[in-house]
Amino acid sequence: MSLLALLAGLLAQHVYPVAVRRRLIAFYGRMSLSVSKRVNAGDRNSGVLAWLALVSMIVGPVALATALAAHVHAVAVWLLDVAFVYATIGFLPTVRTLASVEKALREQGAAVAANLLSLWQGETVDSEDANDVSRLAAEHALREAHYGTFGPLFWFLVLPGPVGLVLYPLALRAARIWGEPAEGEPRDFGWFAARAFYVIDWIPQRLSAFAFAVVGNFEDALYCWRLQAAAWLRPEEGIVLASGAGALGVRLGEPVHAGGAVLARPALGMGEPAREDALASLEGLLWRAFVLWLIVFALAAALHGA
DSSP, X not given: OHHHHHHHHHHHHHHSOOOHXXXXXXXXXXXXXHHHHHHOOSSHHHHHHHHHHHHHHHHHHHHHHHHHHHHHOXXXXXXXXXXXXXXXXXXXXXXXXXXXXXHHHHHTOHHHHHHHHHHHHTSOOOOOOHHHHHHHHHHHHHHHHIIIIIHHHHHHHHSSTTHHHHHHHHHHHHHHHHHSOOTTOOSGGGHHHHHHHHHHHHHHHXXXXXXXXXXXXXXHHHHHHHHHGGGSSXXXXXXXXXXXXXXXXXXXXXXXXXXXXXXXXXXXXXXXXXXXXXXXXXXXXHHHHXXXXXXXXXXXXXXXXX
C-alpha cells in the first residue's frame, strides 16, 4: 500500500504541481517560532519541553487521524498517505528545478542561472561564474534530494501512515530554527532539537549516501564519504554531499563568493570541478537513486504480504 500511495502521490504532483510542500514547511516554521516564544527560557529543559510540545501538537493529530482512518478502512489510510506524499515529498520539484538551472546555464548564462538558484535555495548567490553556480546547484540538489525526499521516505516506510512524513520535516525545521538563535539569545534552548534530529536523521543520511554510491561510482563515493565528510561545514550533511560528489566523479565544495567575501570551504568529491554538464548527470543520478528507493518499497511490500 505504501508503494502505491507513493506512486499515486507523485502522479498527483506531476498532474497538479502546486507548491504545497513550501507552504507546509512555512507552517512548521511558524509553529516552531510560536512554541519558542511561549516556552523558551534559555535552557535545555525548556528546549526539551518545547520539542515535545511541538511534536505533540503537529504529529499527534496526524497519528490520531491515521488510527481513525485505519478503524474505518484500509483505503482511508491509503488516501491519507497519498495526500501527505503529495504535500511532502519534494523529488519532482527538485529534479525540475535542477533541470531549469542547467538549461539556464546552457542557454541564458550564469546570471540567470544564479537568480534561479537563489530563488530555489532562499539565499542569494553572489557569484555569476558558471562553475560556481554549477557547484552550488549540485550541492543544493543533493541536499534537497535527501532532506526533501529520501529522509522522509525512510520514516514513511518505518512509521505507520503519514506520521513519518510529518515528523521528519518538522524535526528538521525545529532543529534549524532553534539551532540558529537571534543575536544575544542563548543556544542551549535548541540543543535538544538538534540532537533529536541528529538521531532521526542518522540512518536516513547513511542510506542516502549509500544509495548514491550504489547508483553511481561506488568506490569513489565511499572513499569521499569516509575521508571528506567530517571536514564539511555540517559534517552530517557532508556525508550526503561527499558521497554524491564521489558518485558523480566531480568536485564540489571549494571556496565560493558569499556576502561580498570568499567563503572558504573544503573540497568534496574527486575529478574535475562540477560544470553544467554535471548537472544533467546529477539529474540522472537522482532518478536512479529514487528508483532504488522504489525497489526497497516494493521489497518491503512483498515481505509484509508474505
